[in-house]
Amino acid sequence: xxxxxxxxxxxxxxxxxxxxxxxxxxxxxxxxxxxxxxxxxxxxxxxxxxxxxxxxxxxxxxxxxxxxxxxxxxxxxxxxxxxxxxxxxxxxxxxxxxxxxxxxxxxxxxxxxxxxxxxxxxxxxxxxxxxxxxxxxxxxxxxxxxxxxxxxxxxxxxxxxxxxxxxxxxxxxxxxxxxxxxxxxxxxxxxxxxxxxxxxxxxxxxxxxxxxxxxxxxxxxxxxxxxxxxxxxxxxxxxxxxxxxxxxxxxxxxxxxxxxxxxxxxxxxxxxxxxxxxxxxxxxxxxxxx
Numbered sequence: 001x002x003x004x005x006x007x008x009x010x011x012x013x014x015x016x017x018x019x020x021x022x023x024x025x026x027x028x029x030x031x032x033x034x035x036x037x038x039x040x041x042x043x044x045x046x047x048x049x050x051x052x053x054x055x056x057x058x059x060x061x062x063x064x065x066x067x068x069x070x071x072x073x074x075x076x077x078x079x080x081x082x083x084x085x086x087x088x089x090x091x092x093x094x095x096x097x098x099x100x101x102x103x104x105x106x107x108x109x110x111x112x113x114x115x116x117x118x119x120x121x122x123x124x125x126x127x128x129x130x131x132x133x134x135x136x137x138x139x140x141x142x143x144x145x146x147x148x149x150x151x152x153x154x155x156x157x158x159x160x161x162x163x164x165x166x167x168x169x170x171x172x173x174x175x176x177x178x179x180x181x182x183x184x185x186x187x188x189x190x191x192x193x194x195x196x197x198x199x200x201x202x203x204x205x206x207x208x209x210x211x212x213x214x215x216x217x218x219x220x221x222x223x224x225x226x227x228x229x230x231x232x233x234x235x236x237x238x239x240x241x242x243x244x245x246x247x248x249x250x251x252x253x254x255x256x257x258x259x260x261x262x263x264x265x266x267x268x269x270x271x272x273x274x275x276x277x278x279x280x281x282x283x284x285x286x287x288x289x290x
Contacts, residue, residue: 003027004206005066005091007051008073010036013158016199017070018044024203029066052079057086065090068206072097076134077124080141084148093149095205098139098213100156100191101132105259109221112213112265117143117152139213151205152213156261157253159283160195167252172288174249175231180240183254186225190253191217191260194283197274204271214269215261220276224254230281234288 009018009030015038021028022043030038034048049056051073069091074080080096087094102115117139126133142150159168174181193201193216201216225241228251232239242248263273 001025001027002067003029003065004068004070005029005031005061005064006070006072007031009070010038011164012160012162013195013198013202014072015039016196017072017202020199020203029064031060052082054082054086057082061086061090067091068093068095070095070097070202070206074138075131076129077122077137077141080138081124081145084141084146087148088146091148093206094142094151095202096138096142096150096152097202098152098154099132099135100154100215100217100259100261102136102139102154102213103259103261105188105255105257107258109260109262110215111262112154112215115139115213117213143212149211151208151211153202153205154213154215154261155198156191156193156217158195158198159192159280161286163195165252168284168287170249170252171228171231172235172284175228175237175239176235176288178237178240180242180248181251182244182248183224183228183241183251184244184256185254186223186228186241187258188224188255189221189258189260190224190227190255191221192276192280193217194274194279201266201271208269210269214266215263216266217261217263217273218276218279219263219273221258221260222276222280224251227253227280230284231288234281234284 004021004026006018008014010032029045031047033050047060051057069087071083103110120140122140139152228239
């Protein structure tokens with residue numbers, strides 16, 4: 001039985017990853033701060049600590065070895081460096097949850113080569129570090145400063161039930177109420193992944209043999225204006241979208257230009273992604289009725 005450690009496995013697709021691991025008879029340990037209750041009962045072991053406390057992390061892991069470690073709560077180069085220190089000699093494989101945010105928005109489907117962490121300058125202890133830059137630097141640390149085999153899984157916006165970010169709910173609630181919101185470019189193309197598929201892909205990466213960055217998204221993309229229309233059609237309500245203005249809230253899904261990924265590399269490795277439009281309309285209907 002393979003032993004795995006999941007850092008951050010109590011919410012959304014992290015919870016679904018743990019459920020998959022338990023179902024497939026992995027020996028699962030989750031590491032969290034203990035602030036979110038979980039539903040796993042005796043099916044998992046628990047380490048309750050702050051992953052930023054390097055001493056506590058080392059003490060918790062000192063006598064343990066894991067075939068795979070899934071790190072879903074690493075957001076800065078400092079966190080990545082601490083992971084490297086704490087995980088050295090304690091795992092065969094590290095799956096790091098990264099983000100589409102490492103890329104700059106472009107008019108084409110973004111391949112992995114558009115951001116190369118192996119040559120990205122590492123600057124530690126920056127103030128006011130953005131989410132995107134934090135993920136870039138974390139990838140760079142993993143690529144340049146460890147011999148642990150690391151996969152950096154670049155996820156787009158993840159959609160699904162019990163999404164704590166409530167970004168899909170933002171659109172449903174505003175359109176249902178007839179409340180306007182802003183978006184700079186309705187033709188901007190976006191990609192998405194379902195929470196269950198994100199969990200499945202992470203597990204698949206854990207069992208694969210490749211390393212390095214890899215994009216993970218459902219096949220296909222959608223102009224954000226069409227995304228809004230899907231919601232409006234479901235609710236039988238009009239959409240009130242205006243140009244960006246301080247007087248109304250901005251859509252959390254609306255970049256100024258297209259921002260979507262190419263999943264060809266993962267497909268070449270053998271992963272079969274879902275088609276976006278095979279599940280997106282149903283998900284919107286489900287969420288609109290909750």
